[in-house]
Amino acid sequence: MPLSPVETLASIFVMAIVTFFTRALPFLLFDRGDHPPRIVLYLGKVLPPAIIAMLIIYCLKGVTFDTPAGWLPTLLAGGTAVGLHVWKGNDLLSIFGATVLYMVLVQAVFV
Amino acid sequence: MDRKTLAAAFPATVPVLMGYLAIGMAFGLMLQTAGYGVGWALLMSLTIYAGSGQYLGVSLLATGAHLSQVAFLTLMINFRHLVYGLSMLEKFRGMGLRKFYMIFSLTDETYALLSAAKVPQGVDEHRYYFAVAMLDHSYWIAGSVLGSVLGSALGFDTTGVDFAMTALFLVIAVGQWKKAGSHLPALLGGGATLLSLLVVGAEDMLLPALGMIVILLTVLRRRLEEVPEKKEESLCR
Numbered sequence: 001m002p003l004s005p006v007e008t009l010a011s012i013f014v015m016a017i018v019t020f021f022t023r024a025l026p027f028l029l030f031d032r033g034d035h036p037p038r039i040v041l042y043l044g045k046v047l048p049p050a051i052i053a054m055l056i057i058y059c060l061k062g063v064t065f066d067t068p069a070g071w072l073p074t075l076l077a078g079g080t081a082v083g084l085h086v087w088k089g090n091d092l093l094s095i096f097g098a099t100v101l102y103m104v105l106v107q108a109v110f111v
Numbered sequence: 112m113d114r115k116t117l118a119a120a121f122p123a124t125v126p127v128l129m130g131y132l133a134i135g136m137a138f139g140l141m142l143q144t145a146g147y148g149v150g151w152a153l154l155m156s157l158t159i160y161a162g163s164g165q166y167l168g169v170s171l172l173a174t175g176a177h178l179s180q181v182a183f184l185t186l187m188i189n190f191r192h193l194v195y196g197l198s199m200l201e202k203f204r205g206m207g208l209r210k211f212y213m214i215f216s217l218t219d220e221t222y223a224l225l226s227a228a229k230v231p232q233g234v235d236e237h238r239y240y241f242a243v244a245m246l247d248h249s250y251w252i253a254g255s256v257l258g259s260v261l262g263s264a265l266g267f268d269t270t271g272v273d274f275a276m277t278a279l280f281l282v283i284a285v286g287q288w289k290k291a292g293s294h295l296p297a298l299l300g301g302g303a304t305l306l307s308l309l310v311v312g313a314e315d316m317l318l319p320a321l322g323m324i325v326i327l328l329t330v331l332r333r334r335l336e337e338v339p340e341k342k343e344e345s346l347c348r
Contacts, residue, residue, distance in 0.1 A: 001145070001146040001147070001172075001173075002173075002174070002175030003172060003175050007175075008147070008151070008172060010178060011168075011171060011172060011176070011178065011181050012151075012154060012155055012158065012159065012168070013158075014178055014181045014182050014185070015155075015159045015161075015164065015165075015168050015171075015181060015185045016158040016159045018181075018182050018185040018186050018189065019159050019160070019161045019164055019185060019189050019192075020214070020215055021186075022186065022189040022190065022192040022193050023189075023192045023195065023196060023214050023215065023217045024196070024214050024215075025193055025196065026193065026194065026195070026196030026197045026199075026200065027196050027200065027203075027210075027214055030197070030200055031196075031200050031203075031204075036200055039329070039332065040197055040200070041200070041201075042332055042335075042336055043194070043197050043325065043328060043329070044197035044198040044199075044200060044201070045198070046296045046328050046335055047194055047197060047198055047296070047324070047325075047328065048198050048222075048226040048227075048287065048296075049284070049287045049288075049291060049294075049296040049297035049300060050296040050297060050299055050300025050303075050324045050328065051191070051194070051195070051222070051300060051324075052223060052226075052280050052283050052284045052287060052297070052300070053284060053296075053297045053298070053299075053300030053301035053304065054191075054300045054301070054303070054304040054317070054320055054321070054324065055219055055223070055280045056277065056280045056281060056284060056301065057301055057304035057305050057308060057320075058304065058316065058317060059276060059277040059280060060277065061308055061313040061316065062313070073271075074274075074277075077274055077277075077278070078277065078278075078281060081277075081278040081281040081282055082281055082282075082285055085281070085282050085285045085286075086285060091122075091123070091126070091282055092122065092125055092126070094278065094281075094282045094285075095125075095126040095129075095275055095278040095279055095282055096125075096126075096129075098274065098278040098281075099129060099271070099272060099274045099275040099278055102271045102274035102278075103269075103270065103271040103272060103274070105271075106270055106271040107268055107270055107271060
């Protein structure tokens with residue numbers, strides 16, 4: 001612990017403020033009484049699918065192709081999540097099923 | 112917060128419960144290993160509330176980074192949040208003081224849940240959003256405190272439970288895909304991020320990816336934008 005408690009508090013405070021700032025900026029810029037510019041509303045509407053796709057790729061960034069253990073559990077469990085969801089359309093079932101499968105695969109099958 | 116709203120919001124947040132307990136515990140454990148006990152874990156999860164941001168925070172604290180460096184790196188890792196609010200401007204309107212909390216708690220997962228939210232009939236949508244945000248935050252706090260207290264003493268092997276986050280995003284993507292008029296935003300988001308991963312690597316992939324996404328979506332506006340409402344049209348032109 002190279003920092004004193006006060007320095008630690010200061011660091012945490014800075015992290016909290018900066019994190020809040022990144023989340024608040026769109027509201028500071030565009031959340032006035034009148035309506036936000038159309039381009040902003042447009043981006044707000046089309047961004048979610050693009051962002052979710054970005055987060056999926058981000059979640060998969062640790063996948064490697066050296067051994068099957070590096071990519072096969074992710075492929076199987078990811079495919080299960082999508083497959084279950086297209087088939088049954090039940091959020092919890094898809095997420096739970098895929099996660100349990102993934103845990104079994106990484107803990108017991110591809111060790 | 113009334114029970115009816117909590118009961119309505121809870122099922123939607125269960126995937127985040129699983130994911131946040133897992134990655135929150137990993138955070139608490141990391142922080143513990145770096146020499147900071149449960150009080151610090153609680154404080155950070157209460158006031159910062161950012162997954163990857165707090166992971167970074169552990170190494171910043173452990174190395175005694177200068178405040179300017181703390182500010183700069185935190186900004187870089189949380190940069191993607193700059194655009195999340197754009198989709199929430201309308202949703203959070205009229206939420207009064209609760210809006211500050213909604214903005215504070217707009218993590219990747221809460222953003223994902225809120226943009227996909229199907230508010231049940233008879234439930235006030237603003238209360239529902241607030242309940243989702245608070246539940247998610249409480250899971251995160253619980254996870255980091257548990258991780259700090261229990262440490263590696265936990266008997267149950269939780270390896271891989273964080274896949275719940277990936278599965279959550281996949282399931283939301285499937286839902287969006289079914290509803291979408293155009294699949295271009297999703298394909299473009301995935302493509303741009305993949306390209307960024309291959310070119311710049313896993314460490315710094317998000318900023319270029321986000322830049323490409325915003326630029327491409329802006330360029331494609333004419334193609335993707337629905338016919339605007341007549342009233343708006345006459346006001347703007």
